[in-house]
Every structure is written in structure tokens, then in C-alpha cells.
Amino acid sequence: MRITMQSPAIPAPRFRYSPCVRIGQVYQVSGMVALDPVSGQLEGGGVGAETTRILANLLAALPDYGLTLDDLLIARIFTTRFEQFSAINAAWEAVFDERVTPPARTTVGVSALPLNATVEIEFSFVKSSLRKVHQK
Incomplete structure (x- = not known):
């Protein structure tokens, strides 16, 4: 069964x-x-500030979705400013520090994004009853 979800903690979609x-x-x-x-x-503020806001919005929405960062399988980052990837990565590492196991990640340079954004990130989660199983 397919269920759609919305979080009141983040802006409602501007498109359908x-x-x-x-x-x-x-x-x-x-x-x-x-x-x-x-x-x-x-x-405003460039790719670092945009990435920080996206991750803050995600963290705000996760409780409404019944998810945690432990459920995050992969993040796909799209940016129009690939040459500034270090700023994206710095914002990423502020959330996924040594206390949080990071998900798989892909980053792609693109020519344009909605609303003239310089960064867009999509996230895939798998809810599991297994928690904190680390393979190194």
C-alpha cells in the first residue's frame, strides 16, 4: 500500500x-x-547555507515520518556549483559527524535546479527493526 506523507515542520510543496x-x-x-x-x-548564503537548511528541514520532518537518520539508506545531492562541493561536504559533516553513521551518497553536478536553488537533496529510507548494526 502506498502512503503519502507531509510534515507541518517544513514548507508545503510549491508544485504537485x-x-x-x-x-x-x-x-x-x-x-x-x-x-x-x-x-x-x-x-540565501550559497551552497553551504542551502545544504545546512535542507538537512535541518529533513531533521525537522523525520519525526512526522516516523524515521531517524539510522533509517537513511542513501542521499542524492544535486548541485549547480560542483566546484563548491567542499562547502556542501562541510554542512553534511556537521550532521553526519563521528556520532552518526552516514548513509550511502551520490553527488551530481547539474545545470539548473527548481527555484534557482544551487543544491537539492533527495533521501531514501528503509525502516528496520534492526538498529545500530555496524559493519566495518
């Missing part, structure tokens, strides 16, 4: 799509750009 879709234990969070949850406007 589902922010999060769940089928069984798999959750797909649509690509997020750096919208301020209060104003609904795109976050």
Missing part, C-alpha cells in the same frame, strides 16, 4: 508532488531545496 511516499518499509523523500520553514523563501 508528494514530499514523502512510503511503500512498506521503504520511504522516499522528494528532492528538497533550501526553503525557510517560516517564510517559504529560498535560503
Whole structure:
């Protein structure tokens, strides 16, 4: 059964799509750009600030989706400023530090993103009863 989900903690979609879709234990969070949850406007300050906002929005929405970062399988990052990847990575590492196991990740350079954003990230989760199983 397919279930669509929305979180009141983040801006509502501006276009026709589902922010999060769940089928069984798999959750797909649509690509997020750096919208301020209060104003609904795109976050200023470049790729680092945009990435920080996207990750903050994700963290705010996770409780409404019934997920944690431990459920995160892969993140796909799209950016129009690949030459500034170090700023994206710095914002990423502020969330996925040594206390949090990072998911798989892909980063792709693109020519344009919605709303003139410089970063968009989509997230795939798998809800599991198994927690903190680390393979190194």
C-alpha cells in the first residue's frame, strides 16, 4: 500500500508532488531545496547555507515520518556549483559527524535546479527493526 506523507515542520510543496511516499518499509523523500520553514523563501548564503537548511528541514520532518537518520539508506545531492562541493561536504559533516553513521551518497553536478536553488537533496529510507548494526 502506498502512503503519502507531509510534515507541518517544513514548507508545503510549491508544485504537485508528494514530499514523502512510503511503500512498506521503504520511504522516499522528494528532492528538497533550501526553503525557510517560516517564510517559504529560498535560503540565501550559497551552497553551504542551502545544504545546512535542507538537512535541518529533513531533521525537522523525520519525526512526522516516523524515521531517524539510522533509517537513511542513501542521499542524492544535486548541485549547480560542483566546484563548491567542499562547502556542501562541510554542512553534511556537521550532521553526519563521528556520532552518526552516514548513509550511502551520490553527488551530481547539474545545470539548473527548481527555484534557482544551487543544491537539492533527495533521501531514501528503509525502516528496520534492526538498529545500530555496524559493519566495518
